[in-house]
Amino acid sequence: MDVQTLIIVTLANVFSVSLAMPALMGWRVSPGARYAQGAILAQAIAWGCFLLARAIDDRTFSSLWMAWLSLCFACSWHAMQHWLAPRAGSWAVWAVAVLTPVGYWAGFDSYPFRVAWANFGLAALMIAVCISVVLPAPHAGRRWRGVMFVALGVLAVVTLWRGALGGFFTELYPHLRAPHPANLAAALLHPVVITLLTMASLAAWREEAERELQRQAQTDLLTGLLNRRAFVERAEAALAEARRYCDPMALLIIDLDRFKQINDLGGHAAGDQALQLFADALRSCMRKGELACRYGGEEFCVLLVRAEAGAATSFDARLREAVRERNETRTAAPLAYSAGLAVMGDPARTLDEMLLEADRALYTAKQRGRGRLMHQDQELTVSAPAGLPAAALRLVTK
Numbered sequence: 271m272d273v274q275t276l277i278i279v280t281l282a283n284v285f286s287v288s289l290a291m292p293a294l295m296g297w298r299v300s301p302g303a304r305y306a307q308g309a310i311l312a313q314a315i316a317w318g319c320f321l322l323a324r325a326i327d328d329r330t331f332s333s334l335w336m337a338w339l340s341l342c343f344a345c346s347w348h349a350m351q352h353w354l355a356p357r358a359g360s361w362a363v364w365a366v367a368v369l370t371p372v373g374y375w376a377g378f379d380s381y382p383f384r385v386a387w388a389n390f391g392l393a394a395l396m397i398a399v400c401i402s403v404v405l406p407a408p409h410a411g412r413r414w415r416g417v418m419f420v421a422l423g424v425l426a427v428v429t430l431w432r433g434a435l436g437g438f439f440t441e442l443y444p445h446l447r448a449p450h451p452a453n454l455a456a457a458l459l460h461p462v463v464i465t466l467l468t469m470a471s472l473a474a475w476r477e478e479a480e481r482e483l484q485r486q487a488q489t490d491l492l493t494g495l496l497n498r499r500a501f502v503e504r505a506e507a508a509l510a511e512a513r514r515y516c517d518p519m520a521l522l523i524i525d526l527d528r529f530k531q532i533n534d535l536g537g538h539a540a541g542d543q544a545l546q547l548f549a550d551a552l553r554s555c556m557r558k559g560e561l562a563c564r565y566g567g568e569e570f571c572v573l574l575v576r577a578e579a580g581a582a583t584s585f586d587a588r589l590r591e592a593v594r595e596r597n598e599t600r601t602a603a604p605l606a607y608s609a610g611l612a613v614m615g616d617p618a619r620t621l622d623e624m625l626l627e628a629d630r631a632l633y634t635a636k637q638r639g640r641g642r643l644m645h646q647d648q649e650l651t652v653s654a655p656a657g658l659p660a661a662a663l664r665l666v667t668k
C-alpha cells in the first residue's frame with residue numbers, strides 16, 4: 271500500500287469519526303467532551319487540507335494542514351484540563367500551536383527547515399498532551415489514560431523521527447509521500463491512533479457522566495449540600511475513623527426558626543432562596559473534612575471532625591455571624607436558627623444515638639425560645655444579638 275492511499279484511508283476514518291462523535295454524544299456535552307469532538311473535527315479538516323494541497327496551492331493548504339493539526343492537539347490538551355485537572359502551561363501550548371503553522375508557512379521554501387519545524391512542533395504538542403494525561407488525577411480512570419498516553423506517545427516518537435530525517439538527513443527523506451519506512455509507519459499509525467484516541471475519549475466522557483450522576487445522587491438539588499443519604503454514609507465512615515484514632519467528634523442538627531412565616535410572607539420562592547442563603551452561610555464556615563447536609567425541609571446536619579463542645583460552640587458563633595451578614599443584604603424577614611449538639615464522648619456511640627441526642631437538644635432549644643445552641647440541658651450559644659456588629663459577640667451561658 272502506498273502512502274497516498276493510507277492517507278486517504280486516514281481521512282475517511284477521521285472524517286467518519288468526527289461525524290459519529292457528536293451523533294453519539296449529542297451536541298449538549300461537557301466542555302471536555304466538546305474539546306474532544308473539536309480535536310477530531312480539526313484532524314478531519316487537516317487531512318482534507320493535506321489532500322487539497324497537491325491539487326490547489328501547496329504552500330497555503332500545507333500550512334493550513336499544519337494549523338488544523340496543531341489546533342487538534344491544543345483541543346486535546348484542553349479536553350484533559352477538563353477531564354483530569356487544570357495544568358500549568360496553557361500559554362506555552364497555544365504558543366507552539368500558533369508558531370508551528372506560522373513558521374512552516376514562513377519557511378516553506380526550505381524543505382529541511384519546514385519538515386523539521388513542523389514535526390518538532392507537532393511532537394511537542396503531542397508530548398504536552400501525554401504529560402497532562404499522566405500527571406496525577408486521582409478521580410480519573412487509568413485505562414483510558416494509559417491508552418491515550420501510549421497512542422500519542424508512539425505517534426510523537428514517529429513524528430520526531432520524521433522531523434529529524436527531514437531536517438538533518440534530507441537526501442534519505444525527499445518528501446512526505448515517499449515510500450520511506452518513517453512515512454509508512456506514520457501513515458499506518460494515523461488511523462490506529464485516531465481509533466484509539468476516539469475510544470479513550472468516549473471512555474473519558476462516560477467516566478465524567480458517571481461522576482456527575484454520582485454527584486447528583488449525593489447532592490441536595492436546591493442547596494448543593496450533601497443529601498441525607500450521602501451524609502449518613504460519609505458520617506458513618508468518619509465516625510469509624512474517629513473511633514480508630516480516638517478523635518473527638520461533634521454533631522449538630524440545625525433547624526431554621528419560624529421558617530413557615532418566610533414561606534407565608536414571601537411565597538415558596540422566598541423560602542427556597544432563604545434555604546440557599548443559609549446553605550451558603552454554612553459552606554462559608556466549613557473546614558476541610560467537615561460534612562454538612564440538608565437533613566430534610568428546613569433542617570440541616572453538620573459533622574465536625576476532631577471537635578468537642580468548645581469547637582462546636584465556635585462553629586455555631588461563626589455560622590450565626592455568617593447568617594447575620596447575609597441578613598443585612600436581605601429585605602425579607604431575617605433568618606435565624608436553633609441547633610442541638612451531640613458529642614462522641616464514648617467511642618462506642620453510634621451515629622443514630624448521636625442524631626437522637628442532637629435532635630433532643632434541638633427540641634429543647636426550640637422550647638426555650640429558639641435562636642440558640644443547646645447541648646443536653648446546657649445552652650452554649652455565643653450569639654450576636656440582631657443589629658450588633660461581630661465585635662459585640664457575647665457569651666451567653668445558663
Ligand SMILES: Nc1nc2c(ncn2[C@@H]2O[C@H](COP(=O)(O)OP(=O)(O)OP(=O)(O)O)[C@@H](O)[C@H]2O)c(=O)[nH]1
Pocket residue numbers: 492525526527528529530531533537538539540541542545566567568636640
Ligand atoms: N420554600 C420551601 N419551604 C419548605 C421546604 N421544605 C420545607 N419547607 C417548609 O418549611 C416549613 C416548616 O415549618 P414548621 O415545621 O412549622 O417549622 P417553622 O415554621 O420553622 O417553626 P419552628 O421550627 O418551630 O421554628 C413548612 O411550611 C414547609 O412547607 C422547601 O424545600 N422549600
